[in-house]
Amino acid sequence: MDILTQYILPLAFGSQLESNNTGSQGNGTISAPASPPVPANLSSLINVLFSFSALHDWLKIFVIGGFFETCRRLLFSSYHKIIGSFFITAHFQEDDSSYDWMMVWLSKQVSWSQSRELQISTRTFGLNSSAVLLPGEEEDADSLMNGNRKLTYLPSVSSTHTVWYKRRWMSVTRTQKDTGYYGRSEETLEISIMTRHHRILNELLLEAKKEYMAAQEHNISIYVSDSSNSWRHVATRPKRPLRSIVLDPGIKDILIDDARDFLESKTWYAARGIPFRRGYLLHGAPGSGKTSIIHSLAGELGLDVYIISLSRTGLDDTSLSELTSELPEKCIALMEDIDAAFTQSLNRDTTEGSSSDTEPPNDSPVTPGKGSSQPPRSGSRVSLSGLLNALDGVGAQEGRILFATTNKYKSLDPALCRPGRMDIHVEFKLASHYQARELYRCFYLPVEDLDAENIEEKGNSDSGYASSVDTDTDDAEIPNTVETVKTIVTTTEAVTFTGRSHRDRGPKLSRSQVTKLANQFAENIPERTFSMASLQGYLMAYKTRPLDAVKDVAAWVAKERLSNANPEPLIAT
Numbered sequence: 001m002d003i004l005t006q007y008i009l010p011l012a013f014g015s016q017l018e019s020n021n022t023g024s025q026g027n028g029t030i031s032a033p034a035s036p037p038v039p040a041n042l043s044s045l046i047n048v049l050f051s052f053s054a055l056h057d058w059l060k061i062f063v064i065g066g067f068f069e070t071c072r073r074l075l076f077s078s079y080h081k082i083i084g085s086f087f088i089t090a091h092f093q094e095d096d097s098s099y100d101w102m103m104v105w106l107s108k109q110v111s112w113s114q115s116r117e118l119q120i121s122t123r124t125f126g127l128n129s130s131a132v133l134l135p136g137e138e139e140d141a142d143s144l145m146n147g148n149r150k151l152t153y154l155p156s157v158s159s160t161h162t163v164w165y166k167r168r169w170m171s172v173t174r175t176q177k178d179t180g181y182y183g184r185s186e187e188t189l190e191i192s193i194m195t196r197h198h199r200i201l202n203e204l205l206l207e208a209k210k211e212y213m214a215a216q217e218h219n220i221s222i223y224v225s226d227s228s229n230s231w232r233h234v235a236t237r238p239k240r241p242l243r244s245i246v247l248d249p250g251i252k253d254i255l256i257d258d259a260r261d262f263l264e265s266k267t268w269y270a271a272r273g274i275p276f277r278r279g280y281l282l283h284g285a286p287g288s289g290k291t292s293i294i295h296s297l298a299g300e301l302g303l304d305v306y307i308i309s310l311s312r313t314g315l316d317d318t319s320l321s322e323l324t325s326e327l328p329e330k331c332i333a334l335m336e337d338i339d340a341a342f343t344q345s346l347n348r349d350t351t352e353g354s355s356s357d358t359e360p361p362n363d364s365p366v367t368p369g370k371g372s373s374q375p376p377r378s379g380s381r382v383s384l385s386g387l388l389n390a391l392d393g394v395g396a397q398e399g400r401i402l403f404a405t406t407n408k409y410k411s412l413d414p415a416l417c418r419p420g421r422m423d424i425h426v427e428f429k430l431a432s433h434y435q436a437r438e439l440y441r442c443f444y445l446p447v448e449d450l451d452a453e454n455i456e457e458k459g460n461s462d463s464g465y466a467s468s469v470d471t472d473t474d475d476a477e478i479p480n481t482v483e484t485v486k487t488i489v490t491t492t493e494a495v496t497f498t499g500r501s502h503r504d505r506g507p508k509l510s511r512s513q514v515t516k517l518a519n520q521f522a523e524n525i526p527e528r529t530f531s532m533a534s535l536q537g538y539l540m541a542y543k544t545r546p547l548d549a550v551k552d553v554a555a556w557v558a559k560e561r562l563s564n565a566n567p568e569p570l571i572a573t
């Protein structure tokens with residue numbers, strides 16, 4: 001109070017008091033201007049504040065304040081510790097698969113439908129459909145509502161929700177924070193279960209994982225590396241049946257048997273000290289099924305696909321090696337167009353070496369590792385030695401299967417192709433008669449198989465047109481002449497066209513009719529001239545017209561040959 005009256009009040013009102021005093025002296029009196037009181041008061045205030053007795057008071061305030069603050073903190077931390085000792089808390093990061101498992105599990109909990117605050121989302125968390133549909137949505141099978149993206153309930157962000165799990169209280173908190181990277185935000189999920197045993201948490205995790213895997217049974221997951229060099233789930237694709245890929249006899253067997261054998265041989269490799277890795281190099285003509293067979297094998301082996309794009313901006317040797325070391329233990333790592341990373345131009349049709357590169361090294365479809373002495377030209381931030389190290393350096397992941405594809409087999413460095421890096425080399429050639437025939441049979445299923453396929457399709461989403469390739473030889477007479485084709489065409493033309501889907505609208509053909517037409521189609525396709533992709537493109541134009549597909553194929557072949565012989569000049573823009 002003394003300080004207030006003596007120093008602070010004069011400091012605040014000093015000038016006013018001073019002027020009042022001056023005014024009260026009356027008119028006509030000349031007085032010398034009063035000396036300003038503020039500096040005097042201020043300096044005395046500072047003196048008092050820093051005098052010994054004041055410091056003593058300050059000290060007391062600090063000690064007492066500090067004591068209470070420490071008590072408060074101790075109280076809170078022990079409260080949190082005591083409460084925390086009854087809970088187990090698990091954190092899930094958005095870029096980790098376990099986050100997807102938990103989110104799908106959470107979306108399946110019916111308690112959300114009763115919640116008063118929730119997020120409505122069309123996110124699928126790597127599954128092709130939402131885990132839980134909004135009530136009523138599933139009944140709308142034929143309506144416009146039945147789009148690919150279904151609505152589902154999720155716990156809302158930045159608020160805590162409670163769920164009961166096995167009679168245990170559980171709190172769920174979703175938070176979103178800015179990564180500071182191109183405005184991207186990242187989510188974390190925190191689950192606290194009221195239990196003192198990890199058993200409950202483990203049960204929850206396994207349940208979520210199992211449910212997710214069951215929903216994933218008919219799909220494969222595709223991952224790519226993002227700009228921050230971590231693996232990110234980008235797509236889920238339905239498994240493609242292996243039988244829908246038509247290759248020359250034996251090739252599929254070699255690939256699938258070898259890959260299966262590898263996956264089961266971990267101890268064999270460990271006992272011999274051989275790195276547990278396998279590499280396959282698929283090379284040959286564009287559109288011959290290299291990518292498709294990898295997709296199909298991934299489904300067959302139940303592995304996810306991790307795409308390593310060597311020409312991705314920002315990828316260098318260090319980040320490539322980091323990426324490969326972060327691959328999961330069992331997966332397919334896919335490097336498409338492996339030659340492109342080491343050529344100056346990404347254009348596959350550069351004249352240099354293009355003709356010889358697509359030529360096979362020898363006639364065998366499966367050949368030992370062999371490369372040219374032509375050194376790779378650097379046009380990428382990934383160097384050849386960086387790639388070699390990433391493939392089998394000390395940091396390279398064990399258990400992975402590497403698939404690399406190229407259209408320029410001969411331009412690859414021998415070091416890249418050597419066994420240990422690329423153990424099996426498979427050549428994919430242009431379509432043979434056999435492949436053309438089987439492709440036709442894939443397209444036009446005999447009436448006996450259509451019913452089976454319709455049933456299968458209801459439970460399983462097939463990626464392609466094909467679901468069955470019957471390789472059994474048919475005893476029916478095989479037509480050889482154009483005249484015979486005409487007969488088939490005219491005899492089956494009377495068949496009625498019914499149904500809604502293109503398969504239903506097509507004429508109903510018996511197995512022997514399909515075989516005859518397939519043979520005739522194949523005979524009109526010159527051996528090793530067209531890619532399977534181009535044959536598929538041709539047949540796509542005749543989805544419901546198998547007879548016309550055979551009738552018109554000779555004309556199509558002639559036209560294609562002509563346009564291949566006289567390619568249209570590129571118009572510079």
Ligand SMILES: Nc1ncnc2c1ncn2[C@@H]1O[C@H](COP(=O)(O)OP(=O)(O)OP(=O)(O)O)[C@@H](O)[C@H]1O
Binds near residue numbers: 247288292406428
């Ligand atoms: N052997 C095949 N059997 C069935 N379909 C095939 C076959 N080859 C190619 N196709 C079809 O052609 C299309 C392209 O095939 P894919 O991408 O697998 O060829 P690719 O050899 O990987 O071509 P690229 O070298 O240009 O990448 C796909 O839609 C696929 O269905």
